[in-house]
Amino acid sequence: MLRLRDRIEVGRQRRRLLRVGFLGALGLAAGELAAAIAPFARVNKIEGLGVPVPVGTKAQILERFAATDDEPILFQQGRFFLLHPPGGIIAAYRKCTHLGCAVPFVASEDRFHCPCHGSEYDKRTAVVLKTPAPKPLALFHISQSEDGNLIVDTNPLRAIDRSQRWDPAVIEIADS
Ligand code: FES
Numbered sequence: 001m002l003r004l005r006d007r008i009e010v011g012r013q014r015r016r017l018l019r020v021g022f023l024g025a026l027g028l029a030a031g032e033l034a035a036a037i038a039p040f041a042r043v044n045k046i047e048g049l050g051v052p053v054p055v056g057t058k059a060q061i062l063e064r065f066a067a068t069d070d071e072p073i074l075f076q077q078g079r080f081f082l083l084h085p086p087g088g089i090i091a092a093y094r095k096c097t098h099l100g101c102a103v104p105f106v107a108s109e110d111r112f113h114c115p116c117h118g119s120e121y122d123k124r125t126a127v128v129l130k131t132p133a134p135k136p137l138a139l140f141h142i143s144q145s146e147d148g149n150l151i152v153d154t155n156p157l158r159a160i161d162r163s164q165r166w167d168p169a170v171i172e173i174a175d176s
Pocket of ligand 1 (some may be wrong): 097102118
């Protein structure tokens with residue numbers, strides 16, 4: 001038969017064991033919870049979009065337009081095209097104004113053609129040629145740095161929202 005002191009000691013050990021078991025189970029549960037939440041908590045970095053993108057000098061860009069009958073120049077990372085409307089250079093955000101699909105330039109049609117619901121946009125001005133797109137592609141601001149490079153500001157929050165008509169006032173980089 002156990003003496004009182006031994007019984008107290010056995011009770012202490014049992015409590016210690018229970019505590020260790022409980023803390024272990026708690027740690028395991030916390031680890032599983034963290035593993036389950038981690039993929040949702042991770043912030044997806046959008047490469048290119050939102051940062052200033054250098055696109056070359058005005059002379060280089062105009063030369064390329066001249067050689068390709070003004071074919072839009074895609075900058076995949078920044079998600080925009082450089083376009084050559086009459087009188088200047090603009091940068092069109094390639095997000096369809098209908099439901100947001102990435103709009104490709106289709107060389108065989110000589111225009112932008114959204115694969116999602118068929119909207120079409122003009123290759124020089126990005127105004128709508130065929131609905132359901134409700135308005136032209138938005139434009140990014142372009143500036144010229146001291147070394148002559150054109151810089152496109154790809155922050156969608158600063159993009160120029162446009163009405164249906166082509167308005168040459170949106171041109172920030174003139175041909176001459
Ligand atoms: S998202 Fe482009 S036409 Fe619908």
